[in-house]
Amino acid sequence: MEIASKYTPQEIEGKWYEYWMEKKYFKSTPDQRKAYTIVIPPPNVTGVLHMGHMLNNTIQDVLIRRARMRGYNACWVPGTDHASIATEAKVVAKLKEQGISKFDIGREKFLEHAWDWTHTHGGIILDQLKKLGASCDWDRTKFTMDADLSESVQRVFIDLYNKGLIYRGYRMVNWDPEAKTNISDEEVIYKEKNGKLYHLKYKVVGSDDYIVVATTRPETIFGDSAVCINPNDERYDWLKGKQVIVPLVGREVNIIEDEYVDLEFGTGCLKVTPAHDTNDYELGKKHNLEFIDIFTDDAKLNDYGLNYAGMDRFKARKEIEKELEEKGLIEKVENYTNNVGTSERTGAVIEPKISNQWFLKMTDLAKPALDNVMNDTIKFHPAKFKNTYRNWMENVIDWNISRQLWWGHQIPAFFYGEGNEDFVVALTKEEALPLAQEKTGNSALTLDNLRQDEDALDTWFSSWLWPMSVFNGINEPDNEEINYYYPTQDLVTGPDIIFFWVARMIVAGYEYREQLPFENVYFTGIVRDKQGRKMSKSLGNSPDPVELMNEYGADATRMGMLLTAPAGNDLPFDIDLCLQGRNFANKIWNAFRLIKGWEVKEDLEQSSAQAKAVEWFENKFQQTLVEIEHNYDQYRLSDSLMAIYKLIWDDFCSWYLEAIKPTFGEPIDAKTYQATIGYLENVLKVLHPFMPFLTEEIWQLIADRTEDEALIISEYPTITSFDETIIKHFENTKEATTAIRGLRSEKGMSPKEALEVFADAQAASEIFVDVFSKLGNVPNFNTGNKPEKGFAFRVGTLEFMVPMSDNIDVEAEREKLQKELEYNKGFLNSVRKKLSNEKFVAGAPEQVIVNERKKEADALEKISQIEEQLAAL
Secondary structure, eight states: OOOOSSOOHHHHHHHHHHHHHHTTSSOOOOOSSOEEEEEOOOOBTTOOOOHHHHHHHHHHHHHHHHHHHTTOEEEEEOEEBOOHHHHHHHHHHHHHHTTOOHHHHHHHHHHHHHHHHHHHHTTHHHHHHHHHTOOOOGGGOEETTSHHHHHHHHHHHHHHHHTTOEEEEEEEEEEETTTTEEEOGGGEEEEEEEEEEEEEEEEETTSSOEEEEEESOGGGGGGOOEEEEOTTOGGGGGGTTOEEEOTTTOOEEEEEEOTTSOTTSTTSOEEEOTTSOHHHHHHHHHTTOOOOOOBOTTSBBOGGGGGGTTSBHHHHHHHHHHHHHHTTOEEEEEEEEEEEEEETTTOOBOEEEEEEEEEEOOHHHHHHHHHHHHTTSSEEESTTHHHHHHHHHHTOOOEEOEESOSSSOBOOEEEOSSSTTOEEEOSSHHHHHHHHHHHHTOTTOOGGGOEEOSOEEOTHHHHTTHHHHTTTTTTSTTOHHHHHHOSEEEEEEOGGGIIIIIIHHHHHHHHHTSSOSEEEEEEOOOEEOTTSOBOOTTTTOOOOHHHHHHHHOHHHHHHHHHTTOOTTSOEEOOHHHHHHHHHHHHHHHHHHHHHHTSOEETTOOOOHHHHHHHHHHHHHHHHHHHHHHHHHHTTOHHHHHHHHHHIIIIIIIIIIHHHHOOOTTOOEEHHHHHHHHHHHHHHHHHHTTTSHHHHHHHHHHHSOOOGGGOGGGSOOOOOOOOOHHHHHHHHHHHHHHHHHHHHHHHHTOOTTSOOEEEEOHHHHHTSOHHHHHHHHTOSEEEOSOOOSSEEEEEETTEEEEEEOOTTSOHHHHHHHHHHHHHHHHHHHHHHHHHHTOHHHHHHSOHHHHHHHHHHHHHHHHHHHHHHHHHHHO
16 A cells, blocks of 8 residues: 655545545434533634634534544534624624615615625634534534524523513613614723823802812713712811802702712712713712713714714813813813723723613522532533632622614514503514503504514523523423433633623523533633734734644644643644644654554564563553543643653654564564554544544554444543553663663764673663663673673663773773763862851752752762762773
């Protein structure tokens, strides 16, 4: 069989992915096996593959491939999220380029454009995951706007409303003026921005006095409905019960008193704008103040802004500053840095705003979700994220679930009157009509009298049902699939959505299935560059994963991602890691070519060295398998991969193959060859989840395989016992071989020069002499009396000696050793000088003293060895 001299992933990967798909290895249907289920964190339908996706999905594929090989019915459900804000923004921007406003064409036409956009772009990221090797059951691909998933969302809304857990009310929200919708607290990103602090003069009614109030947003004075002081602030006792005039506005507002005002901060006088500041909102409710909404939905001043009506808030700020200056109403302006809330999706500065929204009561729902994470019924990896989770869940607030968007799941509430409270909740308008007739007592109401709420539900209100809705577990709660696949086993996600998604899925799981949605949550870290910066398009420091796969191959890129990807900790990614992955692939390929290139002779006897090497690798593989599986159990996938890497690169390729390979041009015995093929197959099996393409290619080249014998569905190795003594003796053999090779190099001896080695019986019994003799080119190994002259080397406490060769210049060797001896004696003196210094010993940390004493002991041992060598010369 002709085997290519070089491994070319570009030719191999597409071939095997197509084969796996054709043979339906990824497909899962319920059967007698135990299920192992992962649901993909659905990427936004707007998205393309980035390094975070690459990491997350590689980890999921490793877990699912391992489970498949371990005999589980492995089911990985793929899909995408409709991403309300992001997708609507894309479609709005596209229409804007054509001079079209969504409000001009109306809801139905706009949704047609949104669906067209989704059908065009929605599958891109899923196709890219196929290039990565993701072994998802693609027949199960779901989209959060699929009809059955949409029905699930509507049914849950109706159920929670009927339970009294969903309500509608006016609240302070985070308003995104670019997307023209409110967003949750978790979607607000705070950024440090340079601004100004304006000290404004508020004249006291009925006098020439004024007080100074500081603000970073002078445009909000149009919404002021009070000025607040702390009742314990003696500076302002004279203000109590009085009124002040809001600058420019001319409105007279009351001085109110509340201990909320910090005596130490600013001037001690606080302007209160209840409709546009979260803290002021609470003061407004407490003191029954007027709520004056001064902004339009796109953050322009409305009619309350007087002559600034219709002007953008930031432009108005500059103009208002000028007018205040001209009218002598500014005492001073200072440069000021503060944290400004911005929208995660659009980047717009958030405007606090009073709005009528839908909310879900979370306090009672959160309790089982909190308890079952804290008691490890659901395990977090790493466990440090339990504290983050607990802090949020113990202080959970009602979830604002409505968004002022058209793209998404339209809220199933139907209004029948003019007021905001005149509504019923139902799945369809037809189901809503009798409810509305009953509620109003008006049987004459018709479908034309009903109008559905324009708002859509928060994107997360659909994805919190994802582990259930992908198996239709809401609409048909007792169907075969939900009962078989749910709960799922492992969730792989980022800690940045622990509140958005993870917590809420757990809440939904306990509410609708009375059980956990997944057993384990593996939190990935953030992918960073060599300088520690988060990879992003804006910094230009993020490589394109598809380009990496094109250059290095998917296997090498997967390996590069996972070599330094500890759970929950950030990943310091370097493209050189992909190069390391490619080099590893080439190493395995060349090892395979070497093995397949040997001529096998059936009647040839296995040598003693080969027998020992075979026995050692059997035990070494089992020892490493224990380590690999332990790391899997601890969700330390990087450590599992590193153990596999060392097993293959060091133990199999560098030592085992070297120990068993026949003399050049000679055949190998069948017994050793068959054992070697078996070991190669075993290492391919444990490597397959990480590097699926390369391993399948070699597996299929080793022997003719039927489709039932493909590596992807082969049986994963099982742990058996191993003999640590055999492993230890081979380790000693490796060290002795390394030592004698070093001695050859140091003394200028040719590797081809056969050497004689002497050792005592103890040393001979703790190495594999036959293997050492072969690897070290030592045909004569003696346990008799050592020669008078020679070179000694040690492996731990075991001592070996090579007799002096005629090829060695004794005088030059003696001179070299003498210099080495003098250097070490000088080093020893300097260490002892430190240790005899009482001040140093008294003041230095304990560990420093320990290190110095170790240096002393090492120097003494080295001096003793050199003196022995000199004596031997």
